[in-house]
Amino acid sequence: MLTKRIIACLDVRGGRVVKGVQFVDIVDAGDPAELARRHAAAGADEVVLLDITATHEGRGTLLETVRRAAAKLFVPFTVGGGVRTADDAAAVFNAGADKVSINSAAIARPQLIGEIGANFGAQAVIVAIDARRGAKLPEDAEVYVSGGREPTGLRVVEWAREAESRGAGEILLTSMDTDGMRDGFDCELTAAVSQAVQIPVIASGGAGSAAHFAEVFGRGKADAALAASIFHFGATSSRELKVQLALAGVSVRLPC
Amino acid sequence: MIAVIDYKAGNLTSVVKALRYLLGEERTAREVVVTQSPEVVRGADRIVLPGVGHFQATQLLENLGLDEAVRESIAKGAWFLGICVGLQWLFEGSTEADGTKGLGAFAGMCEHFPVLYMDVELKSPHVGWNSLEQIRPDSRLLRGVADGSFVYFTHSWRAPVVNATAAVTNYGGAFSAAVERENVMGVQFHPEKSADVGLRVLRNFLEL
Numbered sequence: 334m335l336t337k338r339i340i341a342c343l344d345v346r347g348g349r350v351v352k353g354v355q356f357v358d359i360v361d362a363g364d365p366a367e368l369a370r371r372h373a374a375a376g377a378d379e380v381v382l383l384d385i386t387a388t389h390e391g392r393g394t395l396l397e398t399v400r401r402a403a404a405k406l407f408v409p410f411t412v413g414g415g416v417r418t419a420d421d422a423a424a425v426f427n428a429g430a431d432k433v434s435i436n437s438a439a440i441a442r443p444q445l446i447g448e449i450g451a452n453f454g455a456q457a458v459i460v461a462i463d464a465r466r467g468a469k470l471p472e473d474a475e476v477y478v479s480g481g482r483e484p485t486g487l488r489v490v491e492w493a494r495e496a497e498s499r500g501a502g503e504i505l506l507t508s509m510d511t512d513g514m515r516d517g518f519d520c521e522l523t524a525a526v527s528q529a530v531q532i533p534v535i536a537s538g539g540a541g542s543a544a545h546f547a548e549v550f551g552r553g554k555a556d557a558a559l560a561a562s563i564f565h566f567g568a569t570s571s572r573e574l575k576v577q578l579a580l581a582g583v584s585v586r587l588p589c
Numbered sequence: 590m591i592a593v594i595d596y597k598a599g600n601l602t603s604v605v606k607a608l609r610y611l612l613g614e615e616r617t618a619r620e621v622v623v624t625q626s627p628e629v630v631r632g633a634d635r636i637v638l639p640g641v642g643h644f645q646a647t648q649l650l651e652n653l654g655l656d657e658a659v660r661e662s663i664a665k666g667a668w669f670l671g672i673c674v675g676l677q678w679l680f681e682g683s684t685e686a687d688g689t690k691g692l693g694a695f696a697g698m699c700e701h702f703p704v705l706y707m708d709v710e711l712k713s714p715h716v717g718w719n720s721l722e723q724i725r726p727d728s729r730l731l732r733g734v735a736d737g738s739f740v741y742f743t744h745s746w747r748a749p750v751v752n753a754t755a756a757v758t759n760y761g762g763a764f765s766a767a768v769e770r771e772n773v774m775g776v777q778f779h780p781e782k783s784a785d786v787g788l789r790v791l792r793n794f795l796e797l
Contacts, residue, residue: 334761336717336739373784378718378741407607409741409782429602431782454642456714456743502743503716530679533716556717585737586718 335579336586337550339571340379340535341372341564345414346386348398364476366401372564373408376571378458378586379482380406381434381505381559383506384414385480387544396428403429413461415504417441419448434505436461437478440485441493450500459535460496461505464489464522472527481509489522492530504530506558508538515541515563518555534540541578543569551581593623594651594659598640599754600781604672607781608637621626627658634667635707635794640674641743641779644699647678656692663694665716668772668797670730676768676775677748682764685746694773698750706761714745721756721766721778728755730774731767738786740766740778748777772797 343350343365351365352434369380379394380566382402384395397498398414401542412425413434449458463481466474466489474489506526508519518539527534532554540560549555563569575585595601601623603610609617622629630636636659640646650656663669671679678691683699691699702713718739724731747764750757758766758777768775775796780787 335715335717338717377687403606407610407780407784407788409743410751427602429606431600456641456716502714531710531712531715534713556712578790 334584336378337546337555338535338559339376339546339574339582339585340381340559341369341377341571342383342537342559342561343352343368343372343402344385345395345398346384346385348395350370351385362387363396369406370411372571373406375564375585376575377408377564379409379411381411381413383434384412386414394511396424399425399428399430411459413459417445420443420450422449423452428458429525431458432457432502434459434461436463438486439496440476440478442521442575443495446496446499446501450502452461455500456501458501459503459505460493460501461507462489462492463507463509464519465509466522467510471522473583475523476511482507483493489513490525493526493530493534493536497532501511501532503533503535505535505537511539512537517541517545518549518553518558520549523549523553523555526558533557543574543581546574546578547581547583550578590629590633591621591635591637591766592630593621593639594630594650594655595623595625595644596640596653596655598642598646600639600641600779602672603779603781604637604639606638607788607791608795611788611795616706622658625653627654628688630655630658631662633679635732635797636667636669636677636792638669638671638675638684640672640676640678642674643685644674644677644683644703644746645689647674647691648686648689650678651690652676659692659729663773664742664771668794669678669704669774670794672781673744673779676765676777677746679750679768679775680772683746694770695753695768696752697750697751699746699748700714701705701746711761715747715760716739718783719758719760719778722763724756725752725769726766728767728769730769730776731755732794733753736787740780740783740786742778
């Protein structure tokens with residue numbers, strides 16, 4: 334049976350893993366290569382490295398960090414941040430990434446999704462969407478870019494559909510409303526997007542407990558869920574999380 | 590010598606990286622050759638065909654004369670491992686690319702996952718960790734891999750279950766997760782991305 338994936342996310346700034354609350358307040362959490370390995374060993378199904386400042390500072394992804402992190406990582410590895418062209422993507426793949434996550438650049442030039450897919454396959458292209466809706470309905474959630482700094486006027490569900498039609502392999506949906514609050518995912522928004530597309534949807538933003546993951550896999554219809562701070566500070570490990578999810582009836586890969 | 594065929598498949602780097610990890614830097618430098626040359630393939634005792642992406646990409650194998658080289662090497666007893674599209678290429682072809690022929694070592698065509706299965710919408714691609722079932726006890730490639738072990742998949746087309754199927758996975762029905770007949774082997778999952786289970790499969794292949 335296809336299991337629900339738990340994805341460990343490393344937000345990187347200046348070569349170090351950091352974690353923000355609602356995208357700002359930053360705390361240092363360690364070396365990316367070391368943390369990537371530790372997550373995989375602890376049972377994370379995938380590892381994502383996001384260079385969170387790359388876009389707004391206008392510099393490329395930290396290829397050296399990617400290379401070091403990928404060297405001994407034998408689970409799928411996604412890299413995002415600062416990938417603006419098919420050449421940027423190629424450099425990230427050559428450094429050892431299996432998938433790239435694109436966000437602002439895909440909004441600016443949606444053809445980029447298909448261009449990367451043409452060379453590396455649709456499965457290698459994740460379109461990341463930063464969403465904010467406040468008190469509005471999920472259908473009215475708006476897409477933000479540049480690390481959550483700029484509103485675009487695009488509706489999240491519509492953009493997810495377009496990304497799929499342009500050849501995205503997966504959608505990584507982050508709720509800016511719930512991000513870093515550890516108060517649960519935005520299940521309504523996740524379900525709205527998951528039902529609008531055929532491709533897998535990864536939920537992000539708000540993980541605080543195993544119950545939150547069970548909710549987003551159930552009510553939120555997410556195929557995978559991503560979390561960062563819940564793991565970094567030793568609050569829980571993927572292994573503990575998965576045991577709790579299995580007990581709650583969620584199908585997960587239990588590491589041996 | 591292990592020939593890893595370079596036909597611009599997306600996971601080439603990861604496959605070589607996993608082989609390097611298992612063999613060590615020194616043996617990798619000596620024994621692993623990333624190649625597009627039919628001559629190199631003819632001289633190899635192990636051949637790895639990686640692959641992720643479109644079946645159409647395998648057309649390059651025919652264009653470069655690599656299909657003939659692989660056929661000859663297999664007939665002479667070289668060990669062959671196809672990964673993902675590399676497994677699919679062992680069949681007759683795929684509905685993903687009508688004019689492109691597979692090697693035809695196994696009968697049948699690869700087909701897209703159904704849109705509906707048992708009246709329920711089936712998401713496609715099939716992405717994530719799924720279990721290996723009905724592992725054939727005599728499989729050398731899957732030696733030491735327990736029934737129900739999880740491995741990582743990412744694909745929209747799948748190969749049918751045939752006599753050579755060494756393990757199945759269920760998603761919209763059963764498909765071939767691994768095939769094996771004598772020296773010809775293939776896996777639909779990505780051993781280079783399947784943590785300890787995947788490394789075990791690759792090690793088994795290296796130790797044949």
